[in-house]
Amino acid sequence: GQNIDQPTEMTATEGAIVQINCTYQTSGFNGLFWYQQHAGEAPTFLSYNVLDGLEEKGRFSSFLSRSKGYSYLLLKELQMKDSASYLCAGGNDYKLSFGAGTTVTVRA
Amino acid sequence: DTAVSQTPKYLVTQMGNDKSIKCEQNLGHDTMYWYKQDSKKFLKIMFSYNNKELIINETVPNRFSPKSPDKAHLNLHINSLELGDSAVYFCASSQDSSGSFKETQYFGPGTRLLVL
Numbered sequence: 001g002q003n004i005d006q007p008t009e010m011t012a013t014e015g016a017i018v019q020i021n022c023t024y025q026t027s028g029f030n031g032l033f034w035y036q037q038h039a040g041e042a043p044t045f046l047s048y049n050v051l052d053g054l055e056e057k058g059r060f061s062s063f064l065s066r067s068k069g070y071s072y073l074l075l076k077e078l079q080m081k082d083s084a085s086y087l088c089a090g091g092n093d094y095k096l097s098f099g100a101g102t103t104v105t106v107r108a
Numbered sequence: 109d110t111a112v113s114q115t116p117k118y119l120v121t122q123m124g125n126d127k128s129i130k131c132e133q134n135l136g137h138d139t140m141y142w143y144k145q146d147s148k149k150f151l152k153i154m155f156s157y158n159n160k161e162l163i164i165n166e167t168v169p170n171r172f173s174p175k176s177p178d179k180a181h182l183n184l185h186i187n188s189l190e191l192g193d194s195a196v197y198f199c200a201s202s203q204d205s206s207g208s209f210k211e212t213q214y215f216g217p218g219t220r221l222l223v224l
Binding site: 033037041042043044045048085087095096097098100101 | 141148149150151152156198212213216218
């Protein structure tokens with residue numbers, strides 16, 4: 001199966017760091033994606049991991065361990081505009097399988 | 109310069125009606141998708157098309173019929189609309205043409221369908 005689990009909600013303070021964990025049970029995933037979705041808007045691509053390790057892109061980093069079926073998205077120096085839903089997704093065979101998303105609320 | 113566009117943005121209709129949603133991408137991508145996002149915000153794949161051919165039909169009822177007249181367009185027609193069809197429908201596209209799924213998907217703005 002391709003069960004993808006991530007926490008439902010997280011709250012953090014502006015300027016802080018938040019780590020969103022994602023675990024999955026799958027065979028054949030070619031990569032692990034993270035998308036950001038603001039309320040009422042379309043998901044937008046944040047990061048993609050195909051190999052184990054950390055991928056860094058400015059304030060956002062993503063980590064993957066294929067053997068453990070585990071990924072995380074790290075958001076640094078949180079800003080109010082980072083308040084959104086963050087979706088973990090596994091990709092294979094012409095489709096993305098999404099987790100339910102983690103709603104991150106950034107407080108001043 | 110909209111990459112992936114959908115029309116209409118909002119669609120309110122009566123149960124039992126037939127409606128269509130259109131999607132176009134100007135990215136030159138080979139693969140297009142339809143996703144459904146329900147009230148719990150869970151995003152789920154419905155269909156994948158690669159070079160106008162259906163690749164994935166994720167156990168979607170026959171009332172939903174996608175059509176791809178060319179690889180830049182993927183339309184979704186829904187017959188006999190039901191209350192449970194109310195959701196946000198997202199179109200997406202990616203360059204990937206091999207099925208190995210290494211390419212980012214770009215999403216359209218979504219169509220908010222409400223069935224009364």
